[in-house]
Amino acid sequence: MQSQDKLESMREAMDEWERTTLRGALDAWPERYDEFVTTSGEPVKRLFTPDDVAGLDYQRDLGFPGQYPFTRGVHPTMYRGRLWTMRMFAGFGSAEETNERYKYLLAHGETGLSVAFDFPTLYGYDTDHPLAEGEFGKCGVAVSSLADMEILFDGIPVDRITTSMTINGPAAVIWAMYIAAAERRGIPMDALGGTIQNDILKEYIAQKSWLLPPEPSMRLIVDTFEFGSQYLPKWNTISISGYHIREAGSTAAQELAFTLADGLTYVQAAVDRGLDVDTFAPRLSFFFNAHNDLFEEIAKYRAARRIWAREMKERFKARNPRSWWLRFHTQTAGCSLTAQQPENNIVRTTIQALAAVLGGTQSLHTNSMDEALALPSELAARVALRTQQVIAHESGVTNSIDPLAGSYFLESLTNRLEEQAYQYFAKIDAIGGVVPALEQGFFQREIAASAYRYQREIDDHRRVVVGVNEYQMDEPLSIPLLRMDPEGERRQRERLARVRRERDNELLQRRLQALRAAAQGTENLMPYILDAVRANGTLGEVCDVLREVFGEYREPVII
């Protein structure tokens, strides 16, 4: 960026500054720590200068928004044209309660929906399965049947609003229910827009809501890519997710590297099936965490876009520029929130949301202040949504695109994260790819080690967490927590029993048998799953067929 003689002169001036001005200051006031580090434990220098970005080539490394390599954003006008989608992750108790919450959030200016399912649903069990005992509606909404799905979206214009669903192991089944519920309202599937998370690799690595072993899971995912590209052109068939990897304790570099490695693995699997990369790649989407360290996070998003564009263009030879785009959703870091003095979490979430916006996110969920204690109350969720609205309309950061580009520190961090990602790619390749690496526990060990180091830093007071290891207070909890309807589970179980009683069981058995036969062969399973769901097959019943044919995954147990 600077001519060679100007750089030389700057270096001399910096030497001079270090010997004189800086030396004097350090002698008088030593710095607070011997080493300053990011949230991920990466050392940070005192000062960054043109010297740190001397190799940066503007057109090669940054370019213009909407142009390769998309470091500055995927859209030419970014938030000047359209703000990010304000998409609050929500779900608890019964479909009725969650439907009410969706309407509340939409009434307060939310612009997209995002469904949180409870654990039984995430694992493909109906509410009345013995393993589901005590779990109903606890971590999200329970959806066992098409009837539940219809209630969940009752009165919501699903042809005009997009819905993201955090569902992985049984993603194809839940997607089929969403499609079938819309059909019953007369809305054709090609009118539906939204996202299924559908990212099984990070389930094995971090979030742990798997169903089947890797091979049949990958087959089902490619089935959804193929089905979506034919029938639901506005649907994102996967959201390749670093969020949960980070929540499990990874560093920013690990989140970036493991997520992109997963993404490249999906693309390879689809290409190996014989799909043309440009038919499905434009519908791939991503999902990242936003942790506390503002610059490290912004750099992570910028590096992600640059790496993905390069790999799609050069490795997979995609020709459609949309295949090069890394579009992503962001959620602020749940793991950064504290149970102590929960109001402080509003501030943490604001900083994290700012990082996502400065990093060019396409959609955003902001966590509520009470999430280290319970699922969000209406009040807490509203404050979190308002946080996005304040950033969007009052902070001024949306006026200029990628406004921190050119910062010596930020560009240097972006380059370093990119280098670290490629170092991890090489390690993963050396093990034989993502699937062998996760079966050997490589990712799990890397993440557990980072999580332990982070907790030790807090315990040893090398890292200050306000209200936890400094500035503590001993006072009773001051915010109201969510109370769920105690009748929700009974209502949902009754509905499930009624669905099983009133449906055409003979028709359903034929459709489940057709699914079983198709699963034993090589056909795309989506049409069979959709038919089973249309005949009111429950989530557990459809998943049981898949479990029966493919078996269940067993994790390597690693501390």
Next chain:
Amino acid sequence: MAQDKIRVLIAKPGLDGHDRGAKVVARALRDAGMEVIYTGLRQTPEMIAEAALQEDVDMVGLSILSGAHMTLVPRVVNLLRAHGLSDVLVFVGGIIPDEDVPELLKIGVTGIYGPGAPLDDIVRDIQREVAAH
């Protein structure tokens, strides 16, 4: 029975997939010189009680962040008793609302740890309780 090392079973009951805390605590106890057995995810109360018996542990640590603790913890405690393991201490970690704490203590849980609990406190409490037991 005289044992040099405190033996601990860290378990994840129910469907909860959040295992960061369980693993961090397991490592801390191991670094503090304890023998730690980690069950992995998706364990039923029956599987946990059986493992406690087989592994002859001094203590069981249950990690639950799903909100299902009021169903799962009493079942583990009762099954431990049924297996003749009423001297095995039970600790619980995770997201446990204040209002549920008295009930859990009443059924015999020894220690309850929420987000932000320092690892050294957990280690010290276990050492003290096992020694006193």
